[in-house]
Amino acid sequence: MPIDARGRERDVADRLHSAAIHLLRRARRTDPLTGISPAQLSALSVLMSGPKTLGELAAAEQVRPPTMSRLVSEMERAGVARKVTDRDDGRVVRVHATAKGLRALDRGRAMRIEATLRLVADLDEGSLGTLDRAVAVIEDMLGTRAAPWRSRPKSK
């Protein structure tokens, strides 16, 4: 299908993109109060479901390995994560959340979510349901739900 024939999709894509930008700028305002950075928070939330290799974590967070490598090092220094080298394959680093990390996740996440919650809390039931369904659609679209990451997109 030719791109120009997709007016509806294009309109949704445009507004979705713009909405995401402004939503995050709003939520971001509370960050300085939480004592934990947004990127660390996001990574911790992935680790909540169990340890991940550094590469898996980078893929899940959609950043490049060096970015995740640095982030994890900072997290280890901050005591919220631990790096464990794989016994069988010495190249592999497995990242675990520490108890402190999980507590920080609860605390820090609560503050960010709170900002979004303050917006969401005023919605009527119908609008809330709409958001709920939309988020599920986006999660599927991006493969960020439980999706076991079959292979890196690697669009080359």
Add this chain to the structure above:
Amino acid sequence: MPIDARGRERDVADRLHSAAIHLLRRARRTDPLTGISPAQLSALSVLMSGPKTLGELAAAEQVRPPTMSRLVSEMERAGVARKVTDRDDGRVVRVHATAKGLRALDRGRAMRIEATLRLVADLDEGSLGTLDRAVAVIEDMLGTRAAPWRSRPKSK
């Protein structure tokens, strides 16, 4: 405790926030190809509707004045915007998009939207409709639709 009574809202807020993060990380990948930075793109899209003072622009973009000041200076250096001092009030700087800026907006924005479009284009009609409605809800929630940002928050 009203907070715990809001399980549903909290869940939606949490996942909405997370979805926004991942959506933008995806869209951002095209940026290096556009020759224009995301922040400049966003500012230009505000200027599309006409010149704005620097303060108005900062408020619309939900950043602090120094951040916008620097951004606008870079945009002027890049030739995509022009700063004009107000004749009646010498403190006020009015920011205009240049023709080059508007062209860059079209180009750069198109690429980000394209990335989002590629995701959206695979959706069935029902999911697309859900996203459409959800975006409208978010726009209302944030007042980012038509809302002309009356005064600076100025939370001292």
Add this chain to the structure above:
DNA sequence: TGCAATTAGTTAGCCTTGCTAACTAATATC
């Protein structure tokens, strides 16, 4: 067996884009 290729992660160095604090210049107020 031993050497080349591949893979996982790290280091170095750059860039953008947030922020606060402290400043300048212009205007408004008393």
Add this chain to the structure above:
DNA sequence: GATATTAGTTAGCAAGGCTAACTAATTGCA
């Protein structure tokens, strides 16, 4: 006319992206 307020700028810092180039470990094959 002195003082206060307002708009924007400068300086300096931090977070968090990226690529290029590296190290170390493993795999595979001649």
